[in-house]
Amino acid sequence: MNSSSMAMASPRDSNNRRLHHFLSILLLSATFLGRSDACHPTDRAALLAFKSGVTADPSGLLRTWDAAADCCSSWAGVACDPASGRVANLSRPGLSSGPDFVSDASVAGVLSPALGNLSALRLLDLSNLKQLSGPIPSSLGRLSHLQFLLLHFNDLTGPIPDSFTGLRRLRWLFLSSNRLSAAIPPSVFASRALAELALSENQLSGAIPATIGRLTALEKLDLHGNSLTGSIPEKIGMLRKLTHLDLSENRISGRIPESIGNLSNLMVLYLNHNHLTGGIPSSISGMASLRFCQMSDNGLSGNLPASIGALPRIQRLILENNHLTGELPAAIGSLATLTDVFFSSNRFTGKIPSSFGNLVRLMTLDLSRNHLSGPIPPELSKLRNLQALDLSFNPLFLQSGGPPSWLARTNLFKLMLAGTGIAGPLPDWLSLASSISILDLSSNNLTGELPRWIGGMKGLSFLNISNNGLRSRIPEEFKNLTMLMDLDLHGNELYGKLRPVLAKGTQDPLGHYRTLDVSRNRFTGGLDEDIGELPAMDAVERLVVSENPGLGGRIPATMGRMEALKVLGLAGDGLWGGIPEGVMDLDGLTVFDVRGNRLSGRIPRHTARLPAEGFAGNLGLCGAPLPPCKTRRLQ
Template sequence: MAMDETTVRGLLKEQQDCAETLVQQQAATFQLQFDALHAELQAALGQIQGWHARITEALLDDQVTSVSVTATKAVTSSGGQRQSTPRFGVPSTSTNTTKQALLPTPAQTQTTVNANSKPLAIKWISLAERQERLNKGLCFNCDNKWTMKFTLVDTTYTLKGDASLHIRQQQQPRILDNLPTMSPCLLQTWTPQTDCCKSWDGIACGSHGRVVNVSRSGVFFNEDDDYVDTTMSGIISPFLSNLTFLQLLDLSNLKDLRGPIPPEFGKLSRLTHLFLGANNLSGILPDVIFRSFKSLREITLTRNKFSGQIPSSIGHMISITLLAFSENNFSGIIPETIGKLKNLEYLYLSNNNISGLIPESLGLLSKLERLELDQNKLFGTIPASIGGLVSVRILSFFNNELTGVIPPSIGKLRNIQTLGFANNKLSGKLPASIGHLIKLNEIFFYNNQFNGSIPTSFGNLSNLQYLSLPANNLTGRIPSQLAKLGALQILDLSRNKLTGRIPSQLARLQNLSTLDLSFNPLNLVTLPKWFSKLNLGSLMMAKTGLQGSFPWVLLSSSIIWQLDLSSNCLTGELPPLIGNMSNLMFLNLSNNGFSNAIPSEFKNLSSIKDLDLHSNNFSGDINFIFKRNAQPAEFGFFSSIDLSYNSFSGLLVMSLLWCLLYRNIPKELLNMESLKELDVSGNRLAGEIPVHNFSFPTSAFLGNPGLCGAPLPPCNISL
């Protein structure tokens, strides 16, 4: 039967619907299969990424140990010699210093640095692109769309660039605002167009691309080897603690860096060198940071304003070799835990307010080479355990309140070169065991209460150059064994109770340049002939019982520059040959019985700066000593003159122009009856000119802005 058109169309529609249903069913099946495969691929990719992350971490940990520490050039405060910064123990090995920029974490993308800053616009990139940038060592792209702020301190330097840095998110603190007080040359290499790990001065990265060194010291040399001194103001940012691979942080000598050390620094467990000296930092040291510094080898906090007690947690710094906390306001005691620092080689705690006893545990530091506890408030005795410091070279306890005796165990310090116990209250006899310390160069025991005789064993100290024992209660004779000290340059035994003759054997001391035996009851009568064999530049023999005339044995010396024969019983005239002592700069003959006129040859002492002739019986015309316009200009550079209590007469002309005199004019000067002319112009004198009966011209007082009164204008009197 023939089908009509309507029926045909219906059948075709059913077939078409069936075909579409079949296609949809097949598509759904394919989608399910695709989704399952995609899920499997995603799981596999996630597993691969996990493996990659763990392998990368392991490689980074291995690589970071091979990065060298960068040393920063600097200038010492003495001698003009260059050395590494800071003063104590900076490594001399170096690598090319570079810098790596840092970023905010995602949670910090809207954080503002200050009230005027805008939120940071952050572009997060794919893992593949991030890895590509990591492989290329890029810190920025160059489209300059975003601004980051790298925060070393709270006021810093604006950088522009892509937020897609190659470091990890946990290493991404904020970057900086601006540095208005910092020398522009210090950060001139920090540009967004350059690779921070290759071009930024003061930043160094490891082969893994992580920041290991940040060195922004304020003292360095530029590429032309010129000295550069810079400053940075602000506080240390806690965000530096996100640099978890950091090994060296040097922010020393920036002068106006202030505030505390952030406790977040406890996160820097890989840190080996921390240099923050010569700044304006303050506050109490966070206890927590020292618990984490197990890798730290050197820490310098000198010349700041830190206060409070040194935390006992310093005992956790088991790798430390240098600890420098000098010139701060630390108080309290030295913690006993310091004895746990078995690798410590240098300990500087001088110029603080530290009190209490010297801890017994210090004796456990067998590697310690230098111990400085000067200028504190330490009291009690020096512990016998000090003998355990078998490596120590310098032991310095100056200016404390130590009492008791020096323990005999001091004789165990076989490597000691300097012993400094001056300005304390130590007593008892000097230990003979000191004579065993044959490497000693310097002994400073002055201003204590030592008694007894000088040990003859001191003669064994063949390398000794400085022996300073003044202001004690030492008795007995000067031991002849000191003549064996062939290297001795300075011998100061003044202000003791030594008696007897000076041993003639001391003539062997050909390197001796300074001898001070003043204020000892030696009853010398005169200086022995063998004194002419010495090469002395400074001879101090005040109140040693000298009698008779001026010691002729000194008259042939042209190298003595300082001579003190005051407070003796010397009499007679000064010999004309005194004019041969042409190198004299300081001469003190006061409180003797010298008489008659000063010889005219005295004017040959053209180097004289300090002259004290007071309390003698000198007489005659003194004018030639102060002769003006002579060549060479005799006495043109006096720093001190005392001619009082004599019988000088005649015309006295005193010229003290351009001598850098300061304060006021003593009235005694203008009351000298023999004074006829005076010139004190061109100095720094101030105050009212004393009333006098002379007619000195105004020119005699000009060039002293602070002077007033006749013949100058009257002083302004404030009511």
């Protein structure tokens, strides 16, 4: 599981942005709202021209725009300057809210060039209309008094106009979530008053212009989700008022500039999912306000600078999927505000620093897929807030005694120790670890029986002990795992009947399998005829029983009732007889693998596109996707 799915809600969270937007627009509307004697004819004509370009308004956002009425006093979303009578505020967003309502509307059409005639306009908000398409008219560059331009969440195309050089009073420019293309023009940086610039989730390309250094009033810069290339400009360090910087999900390359350390007010830094290389600059210590730092999914290399331990407000540090090397700096242990660490899939070596035991607010520690060695420092037992610990696929050499028993005294919700060298029986202290819900001990050298006490881990929702050497029957106590929804036992030497797994209890709405993999074992006794009627099996999406050669029996007809099933693997299970009607006709079925059995008869009619390979090695089967039965008999 990656950091984006585990970490707390991001500061970029759309709901937070929308709330911020709502409150701001309400304040602006209250500021600009005023009555005048009559609507200026130039402004009336411009607004009616915009309305004429609207092809669909199902929610009636422009219903009150009646040519016979005064636009300043009667048209919704229009406010005029009482002194001049000119339109100062045009605000018809698709998404709006009040103390007791949320309104979500859409408008289809284009932006009329006549909007450029609203020469006194200070606020233009046509955001979240969803189906507003076509280019941004270059005439908008004539709006020399414009301070707030909000066109995000539409379907606008083409380049950002060069004429925006005329918008020298602009404070907010929000063009995110459109289909704008070409390079970011220097005109975007014409206003020295610009405080917030959001061009994210478009199709913009080219490099970030070095002239961005002129925007010394800029507080928020969001360019994520484009196809930007080139390097991060060195002059980014001149934006000393910057609090939010998001350049993620682009194709930016080169090194992170040393000047980034000048951003002492920066609270949010997202550089993830780019092509950045080189080391993390030691100047990062200058970012004293930094709270959220994400540089994952790049090609960063070299040692992690010890100066990273001088970030007094850092909460979340995400550096996964890079090429970072060397030992983890002990100085990280001084980051008292740290709540989440994601360092997985790097090349860190050495031991886990004992100073990590000082991270008293830490909730997630993910050091998986590195080259770290053991033992796990006992100082981590002091982390009473720690909920998720993932040390998987590190050579921790835990054979000497297995995972430390003090883990049972923590409040861990998730414990991942796959591929760490654990040997011998399942540690019996797990029977006391009542808080654990997600447990992964796969790809180790576990041996012996699946113990009866496993049924006492009643909080388990996810259990993966695959690719080990466990050898036993499934204990009857397994039925007590009433919250278990994902189970992977494949690649062991488990034997006997599957009934204790299939017929376990549930605790509605929990405990119904989503995924179940018992393949590559030695189970016998066939699949129970009532498998499709068992409560634990009624929501399973992926069921893999393949390569249990002694399983035998028929495919139960009740499997046709497992309506959520998408993947069914029954290859090499010694099955015989026919394929029951309905089993292959499940709506979501995409994989049906019964290779290498002794099935016979006509393959039932089905709508799913299933390849012939999934039926290979059953000499008695015929019918689509195999050759027709008549042809086979003639052959």
